[in-house]
Amino acid sequence: MTRHLKALIGPSILNADLSKLYEESQKLLDNGADYLHLDVMDGHFVPNLTLGHPVVKCLRGKIKDAFFETHMMVSNPEQWILPMADAGVNQYTFHIEPVDNVEEVCRKVRENGMKVGVAIKPGTSVTEIEKYISISDMVLIMTVEPGFGGQKFMENQMEKVKYLRDHYPLLDIEVDGGVGPSTINCCATAGANMIVSGTAIIGSNDQASTIQLMRDAVQQAINKK
Ligand SMILES: O=C(CO)[C@H](O)[C@H](O)COP(=O)(O)O
Numbered sequence: 001m002t003r004h005l006k007a008l009i010g011p012s013i014l015n016a017d018l019s020k021l022y023e024e025s026q027k028l029l030d031n032g033a034d035y036l037h038l039d040v041m042d043g044h045f046v047p048n049l050t051l052g053h054p055v056v057k058c059l060r061g062k063i064k065d066a067f068f069e070t071h072m073m074v075s076n077p078e079q080w081i082l083p084m085a086d087a088g089v090n091q092y093t094f095h096i097e098p099v100d101n102v103e104e105v106c107r108k109v110r111e112n113g114m115k116v117g118v119a120i121k122p123g124t125s126v127t128e129i130e131k132y133i134s135i136s137d138m139v140l141i142m143t144v145e146p147g148f149g150g151q152k153f154m155e156n157q158m159e160k161v162k163y164l165r166d167h168y169p170l171l172d173i174e175v176d177g178g179v180g181p182s183t184i185n186c187c188a189t190a191g192a193n194m195i196v197s198g199t200a201i202i203g204s205n206d207q208a209s210t211i212q213l214m215r216d217a218v219q220q221a222i223n224k225k
């Protein structure tokens with residue numbers, strides 16, 4: 001069977017009203033989100049704290065069938081594999097920067113029934129992550145310094161996306177940080193097919209059209225290639 005790239009939009013709930021995590025998440029799904037991108041920060045790898053596996057587990061209790069990706073901005077990603085698998089996470093995306101044995105973490109993530117995503121910060125070279133493509137399901141190119149929502153999109157990171165798309169036509173490539181209607185074309189033409197967008201969707205007064213607009217831009221770019 002031929003595999004085709006798919007345009008997927010995964011809203012980040014980071015800048016939503018987290019006292020209403022379930023309602024905000026369900027609303028995003030009702031408005032057409034393809035998956036949920038849950039930002040996990042440990043106050044060590046990044047200077048911020050968000051949520052952990054107990055919260056993800058409660059959310060899974062209320063939302064049974066959506067695809068959950070956790071973006072693990074943590075110093076020891078190996079530590080949270082089991083609890084996140086138990087919480088019902090579908091994809092475990094972690095940063096390679098603090099990890100000594102990336103292969104081992106990738107293997108354990110899969111052993112625990114989750115897809116594995118590998119992520120790099122803006123200062124990390126694309127060749128650092130290229131080594132792990134064969135043992136992962138997705139690559140995340142950060143387009144802001146991880147830690148906070150609502151930052152400015154770093155266009156220079158598109159070189160990494162272009163490089164990866166040229167060399168790996170069917171690779172799932174995700175971008176995250178400052179992505180919205182004004183920056184989506186940049187991401188789409190560079191070759192990203194999985195789009196994380198926080199502030200632009202959460203702050204939109206028409207979430208469904210904002211999600212649709214971004215998915216259409218990405219799908220059109222895929223169809224042109
Ligand atoms: O990983 C993140 C920050 O580290 C978030 O996913 C990202 O910033 C999304 O929010 P926004 O679209 O507002 O930038």
Ligand SMILES: [Fe+2]
Pocket residue numbers: 012037038039071176196
């Ligand atoms: Fe994220």
